[in-house]
Amino acid sequence: MSERTLTARFKLSRPEFGLDVDLVLPGQGVTALFGHSGSGKTTLLRCIAGLERAEGVLQLGDAVWQDERTFVPVHKRPLAYVFQEASLFDHLSVRQNLQYGQKRVAQQERKVSLEQAIELLGIGHLLERMPARLSGGEKQRVSIARALAVSPQLLLMDEPLSALDFARKQEILPYLERLHDELDIPLIYVSHAPDEVARLADHLVAMEDGRVTAQGPIQDVLAQLDSPIRLGDDAGVVLDATVAERDSQWHLARADFPGGQVWVRDGGQVIGQRVRLRILARDVSVTLEPQTGSSIINAIPARIVELVADNHPALALVRLQAGSIPILARLTKRSAAALHLHPGQAVWAQVKAVALVG
Amino acid sequence: MSDADWSAVYLTLKLATLTTVLLLLLGTPIAWWLARTRSRLKGVVGAVVAMPLVLPPSVIGFYLLVLMGPNGPVGQLTQSLGLGVLPFTFTGLVVASLLYSLPFVVQPVQNAFEAIGERPLEVAATLRASTLDAFFSVILPLAKPGYLTAAVLGFAHTVGEFGVVLMIGGNIPGATRVVSVQIYDHVEALEYAEAHWLSAGMLVFSFLVLLSMNTLTNRRKTA
Numbered sequence: 001m002s003e004r005t006l007t008a009r010f011k012l013s014r015p016e017f018g019l020d021v022d023l024v025l026p027g028q029g030v031t032a033l034f035g036h037s038g039s040g041k042t043t044l045l046r047c048i049a050g051l052e053r054a055e056g057v058l059q060l061g062d063a064v065w066q067d068e069r070t071f072v073p074v075h076k077r078p079l080a081y082v083f084q085e086a087s088l089f090d091h092l093s094v095r096q097n098l099q100y101g102q103k104r105v106a107q108q109e110r111k112v113s114l115e116q117a118i119e120l121l122g123i124g125h126l127l128e129r130m131p132a133r134l135s136g137g138e139k140q141r142v143s144i145a146r147a148l149a150v151s152p153q154l155l156l157m158d159e160p161l162s163a164l165d166f167a168r169k170q171e172i173l174p175y176l177e178r179l180h181d182e183l184d185i186p187l188i189y190v191s192h193a194p195d196e197v198a199r200l201a202d203h204l205v206a207m208e209d210g211r212v213t214a215q216g217p218i219q220d221v222l223a224q225l226d227s228p229i230r231l232g233d234d235a236g237v238v239l240d241a242t243v244a245e246r247d248s249q250w251h252l253a254r255a256d257f258p259g260g261q262v263w264v265r266d267g268g269q270v271i272g273q274r275v276r277l278r279i280l281a282r283d284v285s286v287t288l289e290p291q292t293g294s295s296i297i298n299a300i301p302a303r304i305v306e307l308v309a310d311n312h313p314a315l316a317l318v319r320l321q322a323g324s325i326p327i328l329a330r331l332t333k334r335s336a337a338a339l340h341l342h343p344g345q346a347v348w349a350q351v352k353a354v355a356l357v358g
Numbered sequence: 359m360s361d362a363d364w365s366a367v368y369l370t371l372k373l374a375t376l377t378t379v380l381l382l383l384l385g386t387p388i389a390w391w392l393a394r395t396r397s398r399l400k401g402v403v404g405a406v407v408a409m410p411l412v413l414p415p416s417v418i419g420f421y422l423l424v425l426m427g428p429n430g431p432v433g434q435l436t437q438s439l440g441l442g443v444l445p446f447t448f449t450g451l452v453v454a455s456l457l458y459s460l461p462f463v464v465q466p467v468q469n470a471f472e473a474i475g476e477r478p479l480e481v482a483a484t485l486r487a488s489t490l491d492a493f494f495s496v497i498l499p500l501a502k503p504g505y506l507t508a509a510v511l512g513f514a515h516t517v518g519e520f521g522v523v524l525m526i527g528g529n530i531p532g533a534t535r536v537v538s539v540q541i542y543d544h545v546e547a548l549e550y551a552e553a554h555w556l557s558a559g560m561l562v563f564s565f566l567v568l569l570s571m572n573t574l575t576n577r578r579k580t581a
Contacts (some may be wrong), residue, residue, distance in 0.1 A: 049484060073488075075483045081481075083477070089496055089500075091502075100482075100485050100487075101486055101487075146485070150486060
């Protein structure tokens with residue numbers, strides 16, 4: 001909807017750490033700041049919030065939050081911040097925590113109602129409890145709802161799930177997806193967890209040593225061959241698709257994307273639902289003709305864009321284009337030579353495994 | 359107990375209450391600064407605040423007498439303001455008590471502020487609260503146990519002072535003669551029965567104060 005971009009330029013040099021970034025981020029969807037701990041992603045987020053002071057420029061749409069002359073204090077910036085630990089106010093009930101920020105926002109600027117925030121995070125039954133009597137997952141849901149209730153124009157989250165165990169993470173991720181789908185608030189999400197990024201991000205900013213190493217729409221960044229950004233231990237792509245058909249006999253669902261379709265295990269999604277798929281390079285092989293007599297059910301017509309050497313001398317990474325969707329495949333160099341693979345060639349991508357990540 | 363005894367009790371309570379209230383007000387900014395500053399002066403200021411813990415009360419009393427006396431700088435100032443000199447007045451006693459009990463109020467409050475840390479202030483700022491707003495809406499409520507301890511200790515310590523009072527206040531009925539001095543007078547005059555009444559009262563008072571504080575801390579821990 002909005003064309004408001006976020007411009008962030010920061011320079012910070014400390015004896016033990018430096019930050020040097022120059023970014024223009026989309027004013028919508030989820031932007032993931034991804035990197036190892038110590039890469040500067042949290043510092044960058046704190047600079048955007050104004051919790052940390054670095055030299056630079058920060059602008060959301062037309063509003064200047066920081067430049068050589070200006071530094072808008074944190075409490076006057078129309079943003080919200082979710083910290084790594086839930087950081088609820090222990091002396092206030094859940095309801096009072098939710099109201100704390102909201103009642104400090106002018107009436108006409110309240111776009112997200114308390115009821116909406118409560119409903120989105122599913123915390124209606126917790127309102128009268130004190131924070132000490134909530135589980136870790138519940139606390140973090142309350143703190144996300146508290147952030148939403150100030151109707152922010154920019155939502156910042158600093159590894160909101162990292163303090164939680166696997167089960168609690170799975171409890172919260174669906175709520176984060178709902179935010180993404182139902183609210184038009186740009187979210188900047190700091191994480192070092194590949195699964196969260198693959199699942200949530202539209203835009204990816206990869207950081208290392210206080211610098212940005214790659215950035216762009218997540219599909220493009222993950223499909224780059226020159227400076228591969230790997231989510232986890234393997235290269236691979238993510239793509240957005242729509243559930244188009246469900247096969248109840250074999251418990252499969254067909255997900256369509258511009259340029260092809262794949263069958264995945266049926267996860268109970270309804271027809272028409274948007275899903276995010278992840279395909280790892282090691283699960284993709286290439287054939288020159290459609291195969292019969294194969295156990296692999298997903299074969300996608302594609303075109304070869306580029307071949308490069310992989311990190312082992314025996315292997316090559318191949319970038320394919322299926323419609324508008326890039327797919328990576330890892331092959332042995334011997335296979336690539338035997339099939340005379342070259343850019344521009346039409347092939348079939350045989351996909352052994354597709355993960356439905358969200 | 360005689361009227362003089364009751365007068366001493368009343369004066370003691372008045373002095374302790376006034377001192378505690380003033381110390382909570384004055385001690386808060388000092389404690390805040392000490393808890394949050396990165397200044398190199400922190401050590402120096404902290405040491406000055408803590409000095410009454412180790413100094414003999416007579417030393418504090420002596421220097422206050424010199425400072426506030428007719429020829430001391432503070433004495434000159436109060437005289438030029440038309441306030442007269444402070445030694446041997448109730449006001450002088452309040453000033454002395456403020457110094458004497460300062461660490462007992464500042465330190466618990468400072469500890470409370472330090473335990474709360476930066477995070478609640480940062481959270482409040484991202485929820486549109488200015489620092490002042492956050493201080494009253496978040497920090498103060500969270501620091502309540504610290505304030506309670508500070509108030510109890512400050513009050514009790516002021517009630518128990520003797521040396522400073524003797525140096526700076528003397529022994530003027532209704533103005534500076536507090537319970538501890540009154541007990542001393544009774545003993546000097548060999549009025550042991552009277553001395554017992556007041557002393558036993560102080561004993562019970564002190565015990566109740568410490569008991570109530572322990573109970574409060576325990577209840578907080580189990581809550």
